[in-house]
Amino acid sequence: MTSRLNIIVASTRPGRVGASVGKWFHEVAAAHPGFEANLVDLAEFDLPVYDEPKHPRLQDYAHEHTKKWAASVASADAFVFVTPEYNYGTTPALLNALNYVYTEWNYKPAGFVSYAGVSGGMRAVEHVKPTLNVLKVVPLVESVLVPMVSEKVKDGVFTPGDIQVQSAKVMLDELARWTGALKPLRG
Template identity: 60%
Template structure:
């Protein structure tokens, strides 16, 4: 059985570039062949700042946006978060989305395709990993940072370098190993 990989576009702001990277990565993951990739755009869920009356550990969701988001998270065996860096930190939309549900995240590995200026979004990734571990998500060390991202775009299309493609392959290989290894824990 093929493992499902949710590729989550983390930025929700108008004018964002995340969908360009997300679409490229979805096609790359499809060609890689170890996952059934699904592109998930946080903007499609319209998650307000957490508005459920009960703690997410109870999984007693009242709002349709929460139920839809919980189903999306639950459907995945692994994640790749496509994220920018905002003020040396992870995008607030991703922090909010992570906090919305709890058990749906448990025992699933996560990788990052991050983008930004000189840092390639790596500071955002490091800040996100701290939150993820408290949700029982296994953030793997391998990732795909895109430094000075604008120079990799040609008329709105991402033009990855050989190093970026090798990084993506390595990350997908590791995600596959972790997702398979953690599967018994997800089933328990």
Template identity: 55%
Template sequence: MSAHDADRPVLQVVVGSTRPGRVALPVAQWVHERAAAHGGFTAELIDLAEVGLPLFDEPYHPRLRRYVHDHTKRWSATVERADAFVFVHPEYNHSMTAVLKNAIDYLHQEWAYKPVGLVGYGGVAAGARAMQALKPVCSVLKLVPLAETVPIPFVTQFITGEGDDRRFEPSTEVEAGAQKMLDELVRWVPTLRPLRNAQ
């Protein structure tokens, strides 16, 4: 990482599905590429399949930060270094995925006063109901969910290739929505940083 990169806020693009064959991975890889090209961030791709958190198993409330397990300590350190997030997620039964909710629930203070953009996908609803379910979860942890979301309807029409070579090729509208979301994330980071520093 160059000195210039070190001065940029860290944006973590979180892959919010672990299902085999998930569309979340190529979509998140595209968001990560867009974030890196944007120029406003040091972009990191965080795959919850690699993070590998079990169902929440800490004996103490996360707000105490008395973590017992190494997997929690590693996850805490990962989220702590971020200045902003993009959650890339499908819609399961009108809501968010269990793996994303579980990853959020593991921590408390590490999320506070950081902006989060939501990139949801699905069929005709384009992940919109999952986004609406996520917003109050984010807000209670003092994450700031942006109004600028990126809903992707009928997502499979934008997937090309097979297996590990699959890529997400967005529509013009999705591309424009992602640009607006990234621009807004850049604006929110310095606004929220003083609140984080005062914690």
């Protein structure tokens, strides 16, 4: 039985490379036998800075953008966040999106495809993990790092190196294990 994997492109910045990195990873994940892979672009949700009048735990959403986002998060069994590193951290758009809902995130695993300059986005991943812990999301150790991402994107197409291809397979295999292990907690 396959599980639904939402691959969330966390950059909403004009001129971003995240969409091309996300497209590549989506193709890899779609070929994995454990997942039905779905590419989710935060830019398409156009979430304003958090504007719900009630706490997300209540799931009593006032705005259509929140209801749409909550349905997307709830539909997934697992996540992969495709995130750049901005100023040693993750994107404001991702932190905002994480904080919009609560219960919809609970008891699901998450992997990361991070990209940046020399760091490969590792600091962005470490920056977001405490928030995921509070949301009862299990962040994996296995991840895909893309250092010097600008050298790997030509004409809007991301071309991974061998290490990214190998890391993606390892992370997806581990993500499938955790997805199965956490499923009873969501029942």
